[in-house]
Amino acid sequence: MDRRAGVTDVTNIPIRPATDADGDAIAALIAAAFSEYEGCVFDRAAEFPELDAIASHFSARGGTIWVAEADDSVIGSMALAPAKDEDAPAGGLEIFKVYVAQAARRRGVARALFDTALDAARAAGAPEIRLWTDTRFADAHRFYERCGFTREGPARECHDLSATWEYLYRLPLGAAGHPQG
Template sequence: MTVADAAAVAKIHVAAWQHAYRGLVSQRFLDSLSISERTAKLTRSLRQVGPVRTIVAESDGQVVGFATVGPARDEDSSTDDAELFAIYVDPARVRLGAGRALLSRAKEVAREMGCRRMILWVLKDNASARAFYKRCGMRQEATRGTSTIAGDDFVKMKYSARL
């Protein structure tokens, strides 16, 4: 991902959240998500040097999805664990292969970083995402506490795969 991709990625991120979390997360919160604020945040983060990488999927020259991977943040993770922090596809392009391609490339990036395992966290109530990860060979490991989104607590599930 480059700075030139930030606006397209931000648009996908907001649309994907509004699609994937409809009925799970407060609609008021989803409606408040801002593409311009997300673009600014992405642009700032791209200018920082670090081990986190965001990759994009393109179709016909347009960004249709993205994934972000870096060193795992869990206190129980080892130094050879990578974490998939985000993976989102334009809701109009879901189930056309971009998500699977992004996950595959994220695993390659993790291997290039010297990692041997990838983990990710997903909301327990996000059945479609959990099914996607399972189809892609990720295994459910555990639950761990909650994530708070818009003042509501959600149980998170941990998934992993050997690289």
């Protein structure tokens, strides 16, 4: 066991669809991630009410949220649902709720979650995957770029408690559902 990571075997990270009961564990991931950045405010009731029924929330949107587990604990999350942005292509999908416990980072957890989402996007025949990410999350930006995403356009203001600005990242998929480029 790698005690620093709290992950026993990163070559075979268990990924499963989340249930509504995983909302508290996902909330803990988000709160911990936000605590790493000055000015990031985690207010579950005001800005994250979907965590009370997280799987149902994404199911109602036509999507899925997955969690990664180690030692019976949720150590990561990622969701995929139809994109709602006006400029998103028909059938385009969006990634949400990408969080990995700090002790489990750089161990392949985010990549395993992304590969799960990418497989689902391919199966759906999605023309692209997109996501919005806080401008402060530089490590996440590097991860998305390693996965083939490119940042596009100016940052948008979210008008939330954290005074968030977000970048758009896009990953066009080819006809066979493979990243283009």
